[in-house]
Amino acid sequence: MTLSAxxxxxxxxxxxxxxxxxxxxxxxxxxxxxxxxRELAGAGAQLIIGARDPARIAPLPGTGHTAYTLDLxxxxxxxxxxxxVRGGHGRLDxxxxxxxxxxxxxxxxxxxxxxxxxxNHLGHFALTTGLLDRIDGRVVTVTSVLHxxxxxxxxxxxxxxxxSPTDAYNRSKLANMVFALELSxxxxxxxxxxxxxxxxxxxxGSVPPGLYRFLLTRIGNPLIAVSAEKGxxxxxxxxxxxGVTSGELIGPGxxxxxRGAPKALTPSPAATDPxxxxxxxxxxxxxxxxxx
Numbered sequence: 001m002t003l004s005a006x007x008x009x010x011x012x013x014x015x016x017x018x019x020x021x022x023x024x025x026x027x028x029x030x031x032x033x034x035x036x037x038r039e040l041a042g043a044g045a046q047l048i049i050g051a052r053d054p055a056r057i058a059p060l061p062g063t064g065h066t067a068y069t070l071d072l073x074x075x076x077x078x079x080x081x082x083x084x085v086r087g088g089h090g091r092l093d094x095x096x097x098x099x100x101x102x103x104x105x106x107x108x109x110x111x112x113x114x115x116x117x118x119x120n121h122l123g124h125f126a127l128t129t130g131l132l133d134r135i136d137g138r139v140v141t142v143t144s145v146l147h148x149x150x151x152x153x154x155x156x157x158x159x160x161x162x163x164s165p166t167d168a169y170n171r172s173k174l175a176n177m178v179f180a181l182e183l184s185x186x187x188x189x190x191x192x193x194x195x196x197x198x199x200x201x202x203x204x205g206s207v208p209p210g211l212y213r214f215l216l217t218r219i220g221n222p223l224i225a226v227s228a229e230k231g232x233x234x235x236x237x238x239x240x241x242x243g244v245t246s247g248e249l250i251g252p253g254x255x256x257x258x259r260g261a262p263k264a265l266t267p268s269p270a271a272t273d274p275x276x277x278x279x280x281x282x283x284x285x286x287x288x289x290x291x292x
Contacts, residue, residue: 006182015240021046022092023129023239024085026070026124027099029056032036032142035232036096036239041065043240048089049082050127072123073100074110077292078125084169092170093137094108096239097124097176100142103165111291114159120172124286137240138190138240139183143249145195145257148268150174152276154268154283177249177267182246182277193267194238197252197259199231226252237262 027033050070109118180193252261
């Protein structure tokens with residue numbers, strides 16, 4: 001079922017009425033997250049936004065939102081955010097793990113882990129598990145088509161044995177996919193992964209200067225990429241469409257999963273391995289506990 005086929009009260013991008021729903025979202029200051037925040041708020045959702053700088057959050061439609069400081073690269077900041085959300089809000093209907101970084105130079109997080117793994121996966125793992133008992137609905141974890149190129153190496157989380165910015169990004173996106181599937185095995189709610197295809201957002205701007213950035217921003221973006229609005233459609237479908245089931249991957253159904261109407265896709269074989277899911281969960285749990 002595509003977004004245009006959903007029945008009910010629609011907002012501008014075709015999502016059902018969200019009145020009465022409470023949604024937590026990361027990455028809402030720009031790109032795909034900003035589009036999702038705008039559309040969810042416009043459809044009536046009450047938003048709780050986590051951002052490194054809440055002052056950067058653009059004006060949103062609807063009755064307002066609540067924002068708290070959240071730095072996913074620092075597990076202490078994640079704990080402070082979850083404590084604030086738990087103290088200020090009751091039941092949550094939706095969590096969208098959207099924030100991310102891409103192909104940055106080797107950097108370590110506040111707790112000493114490779115930054116892309118720390119931000120894209122570990123911070124969201126801590127956020128999700130810290131709020132899970134309050135969520136009565138869905139968790140959407142944003143991955144990438146590049147999860148198909150990832151290798152889940154959990155024995156070198158500081159990237160001390162060699163670092164490739166693109167390999168580290170692919171690994172973090174595979175971790176997102178593995179986590180979403182493992183959460184679906186462990187939790188009674190709906191855990192869904194989603195990816196936007198190839199969308200032109202500010203994410204590519206974080207890539208260091210060089211051939212890869214040139215290919216992304218000067219060739220890929222103008223010739224292949226879709227807008228952030230179109231890229232957000234599969235993510236909004238995963239978050240709001242009736243009939244989405246736990247364990248699905250929602251993405252664009254066009255050639256190469258680069259663009260097209262939202263549909264259920266098949267994750268990579270590496271992502272569906274239950275042992276990989278158990279190991280990633282155990283390691284992530286240990287890392288979060290060690291930082292407490």
